[in-house]
Amino acid sequence: MFLGVPDDSSGAVLFKCLGVVTHSLPRGEQQSFRCIMILSWLDRIKPLCLPVWPSPWKVKHCVFSDSKKLLYNLTADVDKRQKSQPSRIYFSQAGSQISQINQQLSLEINREKCQRYTAYVKKEVKDVFTAITFEVAYSLGKHVMMPHQERELPALTPVLRWRKGNKIAVKNETWFEKNCLSDDCAADLRLHGKLLLSGLHIRPHLALGGVRNVSLNVTISNAGDDAYDTNIYFNFSREVFYINFWQKEEKGISCGLIDLDFLKCSVGFPFMRAQSKYHLAIIFDTSQVSGQNDTLQFLVQAKSANPEHKLSDNSLDLSIPLIHETDTTITGVVTPGSFVYGNSIDASRFVQLEDMKCNFQPLNLTFQAINKGPSRLPGSTVDIRIPNRLAGNGADMFHVVENHVSDSRGNCTPHRNPTPCTIPQDKESIFHSIFAFFTKSGRKVLDCDRPGRACMTISCSLGPQLKEEALSIEIKLLLNTEILKIDSSSVIQFVTRGSVQVNHRAIEVPNGLPEDISLVFEALHSQEPRGYVVGWIIAISLLVGILIFLLLAVLLWKMGFFRRHYREIIEAEKNRKDSDESWDWMDKDH
16 A cells, blocks of 8 residues: 655655454454554655555453453664664654654454654764664553442453564565666766875985874865765874874865774765766875884775775775984094104103003093984994004004993994004114114004004994984993004094994985094104114214214314424415515605
8 A cells, every 4th residue: 555745855854664453352253453564755765555464363352342452662773773773763842853653543343543653864864775674563451340249250361472483563675766877876986196295304214203194185076976974084003192183175075083093084075976087185294203114105095885896996005104204414523632642742641551561541432412303313333443453564553442332322342452552663773773662653554444444343232222312332442552552643633434324224315414524633752762772873973973073183184284384374464464564664754
């Protein structure tokens, strides 16, 4: 049976539910209640009336009754209610929305009664593909019997008879109308997108701490039928925070966090029309990303309530490598910057090790590895190279006493000189020693960057460093001055070089600060020879002076200096003076 539906766009729904209740009177007459109707309407939905005829039930009465009261319970969208899901339909009663009505009917024999209700569809219905089911459950009301005489049998109590195992209820299903091109109303959602860095950061990686925001530019299109309840889901790390979204045009897109790492964006609710396209950008804060993972990943997926056959283009994996981008530099200082060595220098100015005759010059090297940012530095290595020999096959000059990193946030490779006190054997002749004394001048540079130099390398592995944080490396050395004494240079210059390299998870910013440094300290010879050398120099000097004097005397003698006639010269000089005096008297007379 179908009842007419008025043309109304108020959003009300027209549904029908049929039920049959049968009972028998004491006299044996069988009467039938054919249909309890519930009438309402829904725009674009064609209501159907499907009769359901349950098995009849019989009640035998002993006395006459004016009427029978039947209680019923009308439930809207009963399938959703049984699943503890919100109902899509509601009734309006006294200004409130309810999904269940409890009423009663007074039935008369051979007369049909219908009760009409108006049901409404909620505004945001997300499921239009499952049927809306109305259910009416029946029960008998209180049955009042007339008093009976003592000789009569007691009256029978009416009961409802139903098929065994079934609920005493009837249901009706109404479906939402579908206007589709395909048989199953399949949608065809397609996602396209890319990940962009904020500002002018056009790089293939994300610099931790340097890039504060990223944007996911996503385009969703629908090449199939109208897609109902279309959503885009974003799954991301909990270290990333959702800020806001931007849509190219106002098309009814809304976004909200489901969880800290799960974002849901509703697109064109309730329908995303066929052949439509939406553009949106999701902005995230990345300032708190720690970099424990190598990649920042965003998983994007589009879903709708429609069936869909091709799902390969419904998801995106937008990711970018995470890089610790740092600007590291190294500074350093050496103390003392210079010292004097030689035989005349008091031994108390040096350090002597136990059971060793060598004089050691103490040196302190201090290096600082500094992270200028913008990212946190996960780790680095500092290499320190110290020239350790005067010649390639000579003895080691330095003995490492101690090396350590500040706050124990790193460690350095240990170095041990098995023979820290090496005194070169003086096998040179006295003439070579004298020659070396007179030729001890100029400067000798020991630099590890020059080829052929034997150097000692100390490698220090440093721990993580925050931006603008510095870690210090202190190295205490002893230099064997006995080895320096055999060198002919008056000044020996040591060039110590230090360099810092970041580990594989970090890169240096372009055109950053220098990553290496050179420290220079000098050993100055006192220019005082040994005692026996001084004696030999004096003796040789006297001998050379005497030889020069004798040579000069011989030369003068050969030139006739010692054979001239000095008496004749004296007489001639005397006569000349007398002649001059006589002429003076003559001048006076005149």
